[in-house]
Amino acid sequence: MAKTNNLGTKSRVPLSKERVLRTAMHLADEGGIEVLSMRKLAQALSVKAMSLYNHVANKDDIIDGIVDIVVSEIKVPDLSIDWKTAMRQRATSAHEVLLRHPWATMPLVSRINVGPAMLRYVDTTLGCLLEAGFSYEMADHAWNVIDSHIYGFTLQELNFPIEAADYSATATDYLPMIPADKYPYMNLLSHHVAEGRYDGLHDFEFGLDIVLDGLDRLRDDN
16 A cells, blocks of 8 residues: 655555554455454565564464454443443444454354453453442353343344345245145244234344343343
8 A cells, every 4th residue: 555745655554553454354355354364464464474473473473463353343331320331332332343344253252362452351341230230140141141141142133044025935936845734833933923913023123122121131130
């Protein structure tokens, strides 16, 4: 990448860790984390691959860095408002951010992430729950069960094999495979979807409400 200086000539934008990571995140957003390599990243930056090692140690270092950038986009809980509202905003924000970066959920849950954005995210989350009256043990359980809902729902939404617009037609097509005499409840549910009495769509907020309401009752008993 080049920019024009005051003399009207082009000069190369200096390579930096921030630029390397932002470019890597763009590549991952477009093609998935599997396509990310030092060679492809160097090509995208129009530099030699060896020059990347002045800013990042290896591919793992890049993944850790771009995961932390993704986490920095998630709204952290506001400690000045009701804890349920704050945690709802956090959960909704996390879900939206992870849908924008479809590759990010798996490295987020499968790696030890200790970047500054992640540490702030976790610390503020714990602070929100502790200030609301949860014990340290319950706060730890609480934020993990909330995150399990976020990550599980997000992965299912990203990988579900049927588009929402095709639910009714798909339910109709599968009806012969779930005869009423063998699978009565699945058959009836499929009829509801096929006939348009129920859209079959799952709601992120539905599960979140159940989790937050359950945690609220536990907090009262704490």
